[in-house]
Amino acid sequence: MMQVLSTRSGATTKECPPVGRLIILTGPSGVGKGTLLRSLLQRHSDLHYSVSVTTRLPRPGEIDGKHYNFISRGEFEKLVAAGELLEWAEYAGNYYGTPRETVINQTRSGKSVVLEIELEGARQVRASFKGARSIFILPPSIEELEKRIRGRAQDSEEAIARRLRRAKEEISAANEFDIQIVNDDLETAIKAVEAAIFG
Ligand SMILES: Nc1ncnc2c1ncn2[C@@H]1O[C@H](COP(=O)(O)OP(=O)(O)OP(=O)(O)O)[C@@H](O)[C@H]1O
Numbered sequence: 001m002m003q004v005l006s007t008r009s010g011a012t013t014k015e016c017p018p019v020g021r022l023i024i025l026t027g028p029s030g031v032g033k034g035t036l037l038r039s040l041l042q043r044h045s046d047l048h049y050s051v052s053v054t055t056r057l058p059r060p061g062e063i064d065g066k067h068y069n070f071i072s073r074g075e076f077e078k079l080v081a082a083g084e085l086l087e088w089a090e091y092a093g094n095y096y097g098t099p100r101e102t103v104i105n106q107t108r109s110g111k112s113v114v115l116e117i118e119l120e121g122a123r124q125v126r127a128s129f130k131g132a133r134s135i136f137i138l139p140p141s142i143e144e145l146e147k148r149i150r151g152r153a154q155d156s157e158e159a160i161a162r163r164l165r166r167a168k169e170e171i172s173a174a175n176e177f178d179i180q181i182v183n184d185d186l187e188t189a190i191k192a193v194e195a196a197i198f199g
């Protein structure tokens with residue numbers, strides 16, 4: 001099955017240039033991407049969030065269809081095989097992906113769409129949407145990142161260790177992206193992301 005996944009990945013497809021803006025928000029888990037995005041969506045009704053599909057189990061409080069569409073591995077593999085994902089990646093033992101159709105329809109109708117995704121998916125979207133604006137969110141330090149992941153209190157020790165290992169690899173790729181923003185003071189970071197998107 002993995003062979004099917006790798007040959008049908010959205011990474012290989014070249015998309016038509018979108019009309020609306022496509023914004024990639026990436027950076028390590030726990031850096032605050034979701035927190036920044038929630039503020040941006042509250043402040044800018046013209047921004048749209050692309051709801052991802054994932055095989056991860058819902059965390060307490062997460063709503064199916066709002067935070068993610070939670071699906072089985074079999075369902076995910078079918079979406080990949082049918083070419084329905086714009087990008088996808090395996091992250092910390094689970095699959096995550098962006099449904100292609102919604103993003104294409106929204107950008108074609110002139111809407112600005114934000115993807116909040118990890119490094120591999122962000123690289124795939126950069127390769128297929130040349131006009132996408134990519135923003136990499138950095139933590140003030142690894143220690144602070146760990147504090148934030150632990151503070152969220154939603155991951156096992158093993159998951160925290162995996163996320164921190166992955167974070168180090170991700171941070172070393174920050175310069176691949178158009179803009180790097182350190183999320184230290186939240187309000188300052190929100191303003192910097194706003195400037196990156198609308199400036
Ligand atoms: N500037 C900040 N200062 C202090 N804490 C912050 C800041 N930004 C976010 N946080 C906190 O860090 C934790 C992780 O934030 P969040 O869930 O938004 O990260 P994320 O990058 O979306 O993670 P993931 O990619 O795993 O979904 C949350 O508890 C959030 O309240």
Ligand SMILES: Nc1nc2c(ncn2[C@@H]2O[C@H](COP(=O)(O)O)[C@@H](O)[C@H]2O)c(=O)[nH]1
Nearest residue numbers: 029052088089091096097098116117118121
């Ligand atoms: N490549 C993709 N990555 C995604 C997508 N949706 C979310 N993510 C990223 O996965 C990790 C883990 O998320 P979590 O909710 O389990 O903490 C994080 O970096 C997200 O940004 C996606 O569609 N594609």
